[in-house]
Amino acid sequence: MSNVSLPREMLDQEFHVRFVTSSLHASPMELMHGMKQSISNAAESDNEEIMLIPHGLFHGGDNPMQAEECSQGGLSCNYLCRTCDVGGTKEHKESEEGYCSLFKVRRIFPLDSNSKLILCQSGNLRTPEGTINEIKSQFVNAKLSGATEKVKSSLSTTGVRDSLSLGILTMLVEMGKKLRKRGAGVPAMKESEVKAALEKELEDLLNGKSLDDVINPLLGMKNMNIHLDTPTEILHTILLGVVKYFWGQTMYLIEKAKFLDIFQSRLDSIDHDALNAPSLNPEYICHYKGGLIGKHFKSLAQVMPFVIHDLVPQTDGRMVDSWRVSHAPLAHED
Numbered sequence: 001m002s003n004v005s006l007p008r009e010m011l012d013q014e015f016h017v018r019f020v021t022s023s024l025h026a027s028p029m030e031l032m033h034g035m036k037q038s039i040s041n042a043a044e045s046d047n048e049e050i051m052l053i054p055h056g057l058f059h060g061g062d063n064p065m066q067a068e069e070c071s072q073g074g075l076s077c078n079y080l081c082r083t084c085d086v087g088g089t090k091e092h093k094e095s096e097e098g099y100c101s102l103f104k105v106r107r108i109f110p111l112d113s114n115s116k117l118i119l120c121q122s123g124n125l126r127t128p129e130g131t132i133n134e135i136k137s138q139f140v141n142a143k144l145s146g147a148t149e150k151v152k153s154s155l156s157t158t159g160v161r162d163s164l165s166l167g168i169l170t171m172l173v174e175m176g177k178k179l180r181k182r183g184a185g186v187p188a189m190k191e192s193e194v195k196a197a198l199e200k201e202l203e204d205l206l207n208g209k210s211l212d213d214v215i216n217p218l219l220g221m222k223n224m225n226i227h228l229d230t231p232t233e234i235l236h237t238i239l240l241g242v243v244k245y246f247w248g249q250t251m252y253l254i255e256k257a258k259f260l261d262i263f264q265s266r267l268d269s270i271d272h273d274a275l276n277a278p279s280l281n282p283e284y285i286c287h288y289k290g291g292l293i294g295k296h297f298k299s300l301a302q303v304m305p306f307v308i309h310d311l312v313p314q315t316d317g318r319m320v321d322s323w324r325v326s327h328a329p330l331a332h333e334d
Helices: 028-044 063-069 090-094 096-101 128-142 147-158 166-180 191-206 234-256 260-269 282-287 294-307 314-324
Strands: 107-110 116-119
Touching: 028 063, 090 096, 128 147, 128 166, 147 166, 166 191, 234 260, 234 294, 234 314, 260 282, 260 294, 294 314
Parallel strands: none
Antiparallel strands: 107 116
């Protein structure tokens, strides 16, 4: 945990990073529950004089972790975004119209006569309240006949999956299956009796708590919208995602044109002092071009438009344009 009111260059210093908790047995969201409670207690204390009122600003992590923090099912879901409800079935997303809809600009706000603000939002923004309601709806469906398909349909049509309450939800679904199963010579239980038994089981599983107490605590955290306060993880999304694919295609074109030696000499002539976190070893990069890691791509993305501007064939000029519009240089600005 860090104090974001500090200057940016001080945030990662060990002295300013506070260790909060760790466990080999508790799940990440169980740890988050304790962390949220600690912050809430400090912010709401009426018995002590304090200098600062703490509240959460954002939660970091890689993409799967941030999806879990938002109670979203991850990139494998039909509705794959933790921020908005963009998506659809696999067939829809693979169609031309569906694929384009993933990147469609939805909102343009004029600022003045000469400028405008473009919000790149492909779907409707998710809200903590909406996610909580969907999780509670899954618990309602878990008590109904055909609960397995109903809960599965909820995930596939909304992308909402709460890891913290999933264990209780699964137990309800399995218990409902057993209660509705008709044995030899034994009449099936009435639906009203099954529902009453499931209600009692849920009450026992909650152990005196409300359903809100076992749902993702970050969804109800004050002064925070967890769907918007999970910054994009740069390493896997940009460096080992887009930039890595740009690099692979660029190297293919340069080797095909037999310009690798020129590329290496240009890379060697770059002024490394001007780079953010320089990691340019031209000989290593060109020799192990298929096995580079994040720190290499972080530096390469800042210089590639200048190094390859006339090395790739003119017919593939789009590759140079791709490097120019790469988000990596801006993503690493201090």
